[in-house]
Amino acid sequence: MWSVIVKKKNVWHQKKPSSNSQDIQLPQYFRSARELAFFLLEEYRTRDQFVSDSLHRWDHRIELSSQDRRLAMEISIGVIRRQLTLDTLIEHQLTRPREKVEPSLWTLLQIGVYQLVMLDQIPDHAAVSETVELAGKLKRVRWKKMVNAILRSMSRQLIEEIAITPQANAIPLSYERYRCFASDYFDDPETNFSRYVSRAFSFPETLVSDWFTRYGVDQTLQIAQWFNQRNKLYLRVNLLKTNRESLLAELLDSGIQASLGKEPQSIRLDQAVPLESLVGFDSGKFTIQDESAIAAGNLLNPQPDETVLDLCAAPGTKTTHLAELMQNQGAIIATDVGEDRLDNIKQNTSRLGLNIVQPRLIKLYETDLPGAPFDAILVDAPCSNSGVLGKRPEARWRIDDSSINELVEIQRHLVRLALDHLKSRGRLVYSTCSFDPRENEELLKSVLNDYPGRAIVQENIHLPGSPSDGGYQGLVH
Numbered sequence: 001m002w003s004v005i006v007k008k009k010n011v012w013h014q015k016k017p018s019s020n021s022q023d024i025q026l027p028q029y030f031r032s033a034r035e036l037a038f039f040l041l042e043e044y045r046t047r048d049q050f051v052s053d054s055l056h057r058w059d060h061r062i063e064l065s066s067q068d069r070r071l072a073m074e075i076s077i078g079v080i081r082r083q084l085t086l087d088t089l090i091e092h093q094l095t096r097p098r099e100k101v102e103p104s105l106w107t108l109l110q111i112g113v114y115q116l117v118m119l120d121q122i123p124d125h126a127a128v129s130e131t132v133e134l135a136g137k138l139k140r141v142r143w144k145k146m147v148n149a150i151l152r153s154m155s156r157q158l159i160e161e162i163a164i165t166p167q168a169n170a171i172p173l174s175y176e177r178y179r180c181f182a183s184d185y186f187d188d189p190e191t192n193f194s195r196y197v198s199r200a201f202s203f204p205e206t207l208v209s210d211w212f213t214r215y216g217v218d219q220t221l222q223i224a225q226w227f228n229q230r231n232k233l234y235l236r237v238n239l240l241k242t243n244r245e246s247l248l249a250e251l252l253d254s255g256i257q258a259s260l261g262k263e264p265q266s267i268r269l270d271q272a273v274p275l276e277s278l279v280g281f282d283s284g285k286f287t288i289q290d291e292s293a294i295a296a297g298n299l300l301n302p303q304p305d306e307t308v309l310d311l312c313a314a315p316g317t318k319t320t321h322l323a324e325l326m327q328n329q330g331a332i333i334a335t336d337v338g339e340d341r342l343d344n345i346k347q348n349t350s351r352l353g354l355n356i357v358q359p360r361l362i363k364l365y366e367t368d369l370p371g372a373p374f375d376a377i378l379v380d381a382p383c384s385n386s387g388v389l390g391k392r393p394e395a396r397w398r399i400d401d402s403s404i405n406e407l408v409e410i411q412r413h414l415v416r417l418a419l420d421h422l423k424s425r426g427r428l429v430y431s432t433c434s435f436d437p438r439e440n441e442e443l444l445k446s447v448l449n450d451y452p453g454r455a456i457v458q459e460n461i462h463l464p465g466s467p468s469d470g471g472y473q474g475l476v477h
């Protein structure tokens with residue numbers, strides 16, 4: 001059973017999934033990359049399912065080479081990330097309003113245009129013919145004509161020229177590399193910068209205006225581009241099992257290009273690799289963690305034999321860092337509201353050889369914490385993820401003022417809860433993977449107004465791409 005669409009007054013509306021003979025049937029086996037990409041995108045559109053979750057669920061149905069599997073992921077994740085750009089381009093090729101196009105047909109058009117415009121390695125004729133063929137496979141022969149017409153019209157618009165600055169007929173492919181079209185599909189960046197960046201890079205316009213107000217033109221372009229490209233990954237070395245230099249030597253010996261990072265435990269991977277097959281993973285020599293997140297544990301700097309609370313702990317990436325810093329001595333109470341996610345903490349501590357962590361399930365608006373008062377507390381709060389939009393392709397479409405306001409409510413509760421259970425000489429780190437001041441310094445300062453004697457003594461504000469993920473950490477004494 002698949003997405004259901006109904007036509008009312010000549011306009012297509014999407015209904016909740018139900019059984020209906022008109023639905024597009026999920027194939028028993030996926031034997032083509034584009035077909036898998038189509039169903040991954042439909043699952044995301046109609047059921048709000050992450051691509052990685054659907055892939056995991058359908059693993060037994062996927063009969064694809066690893067290269068085709070990668071192509072399916074590249075297309076589905078790319079379409080989610082760049083949907084506003086694709087939609088703008090498709091809308092310009094259409095002779096009817098978007099609402100009159102069936103949503104699943106729109107998905108197919110997005111897949112076709114993405115291959116044409118964003119994937120250099122796929123020849124234009126293959127992007128067109130494979131997408132038209134997919135319409136047939138989906139038993140939607142009546143779509144073929146329109147898919148063919150739109151994709152051909154789009155391919156005629158592609159010109160050889162590559163621009164180095166933003167312009168109304170160009171979209172970014174990488175830093176200072178803009179693919180040009182024969183027509184101006186976007187706003188003139190000189191006169192309407194935020195709208196240009198929103199459409200050409202694919203971000204909500206409010207988000208771009210906010211960056212523009214805070215950082216200006218050049219930095220906004222840097223941030224937007226950084227989020228749209230593949231970025232370097234970092235490892236946090238488990239210093240209880242090895243040291244950075246030894247692990248780096250092991251990686252280099254096994255043919256992996258890597259270098260030392262700026263945190264005392266970090267190694268930067270200079271090439272894309274399947275992480276879990278890396279030398280030293282099974283034996284617990286490292287954890288995959290961005291350098292800006294490693295800075296959170298280092299800022300709290302928990303000591304052996306302290307009693308520490310990690311209030312929003314699952315899946316335990318930072319908890320295990322705290323345990324390593326404590327030389328696996330003392331106690332860490334690791335609380336979270338997600339029961340399944342707490343199990344991941346146990347898997348991580350066991351792989352890394354750590355036994356001082358006690359996972360505990362708490363309520364959403366908890367008031368009573370086991371093991372209090374604490375010497376040190378980490379509050380790694382749920383947030384908008386605005387600093388990690390590259391790693392979470394769907395997250396950009398969820399950020400708006402109302403979602404931020406809801407998050408700020410819960411963040412406020414968490415900081416208060418933590419401060420109420422901290423020893424008078426204790427210290428707290430508040431951290432998020434957002435770089436929106438409303439979720440960070442503004443929130444922390446406003447809560448501290450009610451706690452005379454407490455103050456922020458150090459702040460790390462990580463801008464995305466400078467050099468790694470965006471985020472915030474404030475140390476309170």
Ligand SMILES: C[S@@+](CC[C@H](N)C(=O)[O-])C[C@H]1O[C@@H](n2cnc3c(N)ncnc32)[C@H](O)[C@@H]1O
Pocket residue numbers: 311312313314315316317318319335336337338341362363364365366380381382383410414
């Ligand atoms: C940013 S994630 C934490 C990531 C974790 N610290 C790590 O490094 O692996 C935020 C976590 O907060 C949890 N959470 C959300 N609301 C909460 C609440 N009211 N109390 C405690 N945890 C909460 C979520 O379940 C989620 O696991």
